[in-house]
Amino acid sequence: MKLPPLKTQLAILETRPWTKGEYAKQNWGVWMHSISAYVGRIKPSFAHFLIEIFSAQGNTILDPFSGVGTIPLEADNMGRIAIANDLNPYANIITKSKFDRRGLSNELIYLESIKDLDLKAETNHVPEWVKEFYHEKTLQEILAIRKRLLADGRDFLLGCLLGIVHGHRSTHLSMRTGYIIPYIPNPKPIAEYREVLPRLISKAKRMYSDKVPDTTNGTVIFGDARSLKLEDRSVDVVISSPPYYHTLDYVHSNRLRLWFAGVDFENQYLLADNLIQQRNTYLSAMKEVGKELKRVMKDNALCIFILGDVHLSAKNTLNTAQDISDLYKDLGFTTHAIVDDEIPASKTTIVKYGGENAIKNKKQKLDRILVMSKNVS
Numbered sequence: 166m167k168l169p170p171l172k173t174q175l176a177i178l179e180t181r182p183w184t185k186g187e188y189a190k191q192n193w194g195v196w197m198h199s200i201s202a203y204v205g206r207i208k209p210s211f212a213h214f215l216i217e218i219f220s221a222q223g224n225t226i227l228d229p230f231s232g233v234g235t236i237p238l239e240a241d242n243m244g245r246i247a248i249a250n251d252l253n254p255y256a257n258i259i260t261k262s263k264f265d266r267r268g269l270s271n272e273l274i275y276l277e278s279i280k281d282l283d284l285k286a287e288t289n290h291v292p293e294w295v296k297e298f299y300h301e302k303t304l305q306e307i308l309a310i311r312k313r314l315l316a317d318g319r320d321f322l323l324g325c326l327l328g329i330v331h332g333h334r335s336t337h338l339s340m341r342t343g344y345i346i347p348y349i350p351n352p353k354p355i356a357e358y359r360e361v362l363p364r365l366i367s368k369a370k371r372m373y374s375d376k377v378p379d380t381t382n383g384t385v386i387f388g389d390a391r392s393l394k395l396e397d398r399s400v401d402v403v404i405s406s407p408p409y410y411h412t413l414d415y416v417h418s419n420r421l422r423l424w425f426a427g428v429d430f431e432n433q434y435l436l437a438d439n440l441i442q443q444r445n446t447y448l449s450a451m452k453e454v455g456k457e458l459k460r461v462m463k464d465n466a467l468c469i470f471i472l473g474d475v476h477l478s479a480k481n482t483l484n485t486a487q488d489i490s491d492l493y494k495d496l497g498f499t500t501h502a503i504v505d506d507e508i509p510a511s512k513t514t515i516v517k518y519g520g521e522n523a524i525k526n527k528k529q530k531l532d533r534i535l536v537m538s539k540n541v542s
């Protein structure tokens with residue numbers, strides 16, 4: 166398949182097809198996209214159209230900041246060769262789970278095989294702030310099943326477990342709390358016993374409600390976008406939603422799931438320092454990313470970034486897309502367009518589902534799609 170000229174691609178982009186009809190729905194797309202929650206996850210339909218407009222079948226698409234893998238999963242389903250990269254261990258586990266396709270019957274047979282597992286795991290080592298969310302027996306079961314899934318390399322089921330580990334529905338394992346961001350409600354409810362295995366089975370079944378291909382061409386990397394584990398000139402297109410300045414905290418918001426992913430509180434602090442999410446170091450860190458992208462991209466390859474404005478005060482707004490465009494010009498990239506994509510504040514995931522950052526993020530309403538290409542070097 167040959168791609169249309171850039172002018173035509175940009176004209177289609179301007180029509181913002183992901184905002185129309187069915188595609189406007191937050192949950193458009195296969196269930197696999199919803200294995201687990203993540204702050205800053207992009208809409209699957211948005212990912213779908215960026216991939217459709219800017220890449221061809223068989224192209225290698227890199228997302229250097231892949232989060233829970235929305236862009237790579239959609240790219241994989243569309244016949245592209247997807248590469249997902251992220252430095253957050255929880256995001257990495259969820260992306261790996263989306264690419265661990267063995268089919269539902271295989272997963273159900275495995276779950277049947279562990280039903281007689283001794284579920285009385287030790288909880289002495291569990292910090293109080295984690296214990297607070299659970300009935301003791303539920304916590305024991307989660308820990309026992311998690312240990313077994315890790316030992317058996319069952320990435321898909323581990324992702325499903327992390328997906329239900331907290332939330333506000335009876336399908337979730339914690340006391341009633343946020344599905345995206347965990348918090349202790351006031352007044353604090355009693356954490357009831359929630360049997361884990363039946364809920365895990367239901368979750369796995371839900372994820373397989375649609376027909377997803379059993380095989381994938383995807384690669385999932387745990388790594389820093391500033392030093393990608395990829396060959397020079399190996400990437401056809403970069404499509405990504407990088408962090409923007411200090412808007413979201415990918416560690417604190419995910420603290421409970423990160424703990425179950427094996428990152429304790431102390432290491433969560435170290436992780437927060439390593440991720441690109443501090444305002445004062447943002448541009449220098451993104452410059453390092455730009456150099457690395459230039460190395461792995463083919464000549465003339467496109468780089469599509471989704472970046473939002475950050476409102477510091479009524480009169481002070483940071484236009485992240487423009488800042489990155491200026492920065493990358495010096496690195497050997499050409500900007501072709503910056504297309505605005507307005508999102509009603511009420512539709513941002515955070516505001517919809519609540520959580521401690523809801524108010525802060527209510528101001529973040531404008532995404533911009535930055536379209537660049539790597540100059541011939």
Ligand SMILES: C[S@@+](CC[C@H](N)C(=O)[O-])C[C@H]1O[C@@H](n2cnc3c(N)ncnc32)[C@H](O)[C@@H]1O
Pocket residue numbers: 203204205206207208229230231232233234235236250251252253256388389390391405406407408415439440441442
């Ligand atoms: C806006 S989120 C991406 C969300 C993703 N598009 C999705 O739908 O889930 C930005 C991501 O950048 C990751 N990140 C921050 N600094 C990074 C770095 N130095 N290297 C790789 N990933 C990084 C964060 O962990 C976060 O997952």
